[in-house]
Amino acid sequence: MLYTGGQRKDSTMFVKEMYELGSTKNSIMELFEYGLEKAAVVGRENIYDFCIGNPSIPAPAGLNEAMISVLKEMDSLSVHGYTPAAGLVETRKAIADDLNERYGTSLRYDNFYITCGAAPAFCAAVSALAVENAEIIVIAPFFNEYRPYIEKNGCKLQMVPADTENFQIRFDDLESLLNKNTQAVVVNSPNNPSGVVYTRETLEKLAELLTRKSEEVGHPIYIIADEPYRELVYDGVEVPFIPTIYPNTIVCYSYSKCLSMPGERLGYACVPDQAADSADLYKAIAGAARVTGHICAPSLQQLAIARCAHLRPDLEMYDRNRKVMYEALTSYGYESTRPTGAFYLFVKAPNGNAKEFSEMAKKENLLVVPGDDFGCPSFFRASTCVNPDMVDRSLPIFKKLIDQING
């Protein structure tokens, strides 16, 4: 008779934490799936789904053109064969050239390790830094998946509470968390979920603090700059390139948002020469990628990016949604910092509790994400990467909700 199991519940056949992470969904996915189910009942046009941060503008035409030309013109073994573990030299060169041109840097192709999007780059950086008792600091509000990425790759997550006035950084709180175990501070600007861009002044102050603290503790404290929204900015706002302000920076990037290709999963970790122990840190990141079985990112996407790294998105639709929603919601009495980046609006729940507000909104088929998982429970996030028509039709519901609350 074959063993038919059932030990997990009482003993330890699987790793409990992995099981739980694979069993649970974050609040965004839960709401999103609720929306799909409800849409099947009430009709798609009657659901106002502001949950998901999924690009809603098509990829630039150049992306498909590049992919088709690669498929038609290159020989099969070159298109579909293994790339080097760290990625094709031509792809990494195109990325370095693009950044150097924009930021006056001197990056070389071998500062880059190509990955399947920014998340694997982030996780590999965490793994590389996960020495005994390592701590990594995040600044609220923060992308909810940072928690498993940090905690399950060997580091302790420490959180700086949100600056709910301007969504910059509460430096006193940050300073009190920095200690000899601090390996890195995560910076995500333009920010998900706040839509705010850290100013040059904020970043310079951060660099000054980390430089001083690195000297105090006797080792570099890195910035992990998670920058998938780098090119999504409005009103001509500057997004400083962090390595030019603080050399001990590991950049994690994805083309998901910029080129509307989140499904294609292409990004990189960049360790500039100026970072402390640059070459060794790069190798530790490469080793961390290797032990997850994730080297040699998909070749067709790499070949496409070698041809498309310089393309920029047409942000008109996001910008229009951003303006319309910000103006309308604040005119109704909602409080929000005007977002100048990414594709989110982060709004104070008018009843003071975003979870309750989200439930109220859900009854009206309006889906917004409560800020709890972002470390900021009095705010909710509304994505602006949505259909402009849906934005227009949703405004009366936003108005109705705040009027209900304010009686």
Place this chain on the structure above:
Amino acid sequence: MLYTGGQRKDSTMFVKEMYELGSTKNSIMELFEYGLEKAAVVGRENIYDFCIGNPSIPAPAGLNEAMISVLKEMDSLSVHGYTPAAGLVETRKAIADDLNERYGTSLRYDNFYITCGAAPAFCAAVSALAVENAEIIVIAPFFNEYRPYIEKNGCKLQMVPADTENFQIRFDDLESLLNKNTQAVVVNSPNNPSGVVYTRETLEKLAELLTRKSEEVGHPIYIIADEPYRELVYDGVEVPFIPTIYPNTIVCYSYSKCLSMPGERLGYACVPDQAADSADLYKAIAGAARVTGHICAPSLQQLAIARCAHLRPDLEMYDRNRKVMYEALTSYGYESTRPTGAFYLFVKAPNGNAKEFSEMAKKENLLVVPGDDFGCPSFFRASTCVNPDMVDRSLPIFKKLIDQING
């Protein structure tokens, strides 16, 4: 003054193991890169490179056709948008249908978790099983990357020595390694590097042993079936589908070899319903994938496999190389088990030491991989996924080498 670092050598800024894994290359990559350098000096036609297991036949025409049609016909947001974490339902259905048709199984789409090739599926399975003191057994000769995949994802690697007569399984040695900490046994058939396919008899004996031992230790001992070479077989040899023989099997697969698309990185972990605690194990694998940042495998590759899962390779070139090399080398006096799968020939070093033999061969610009890293140091591996012309031109060198040794 900015901190300019340098603590790693004396203290612990990075994880030492990750640094080392990112700093070192395995013997295959070292030889391969040596070959490229030497080719630049002596000419590509004068290097006889049998190191790399990289498909040398083009992908079936259907693959490019499917990709181009997806790019031309589907709308951008559907092609390039995020897929579900576990992969597109249509892709998983196509994979299930193909296997069900061939093996009479009843797999459903939700038994599959799509990954970037077999390696990430393997690593996620290891992570999911990595409870305290977990051990995973590999059978020599084995793919060299199993060691970091197992050891750096929380398990202890135990090795069954090679059966150098037939390259099946030394069951007495396997049985002596099985204990209450054993979570899984890795089966890789058709085998890299031996090119041997495990017979149905071998697999049935393995199933009987693991069933008995699972009962003894009180929990299931899984098989992790790493099957990237499943369709690469010759002489009409049968490759039994292991879940039909032993239900507690996790299948890891990649389309890399079968469809000559190693660079595109598409594969899956499959947990059949019949496996003990199937649904929970699947979730633990999903959680393990999530914490490396690797969910939602690349969409274009998924869309292509939804259309191409039924395609099979034209193996004529591999088969021809296999026959020519096996016949020639054994006629010169080399000893080898006739391979019937994959694209490798595993040959006893005529001087008894494959590392020394590989060095001797290197002086003649003939590159073969010593078996040390495969756990079988008296054999060398020669890939047959190479140019037939190179095979023909290399034969006199193989002859010269054995004649030198035999005086």
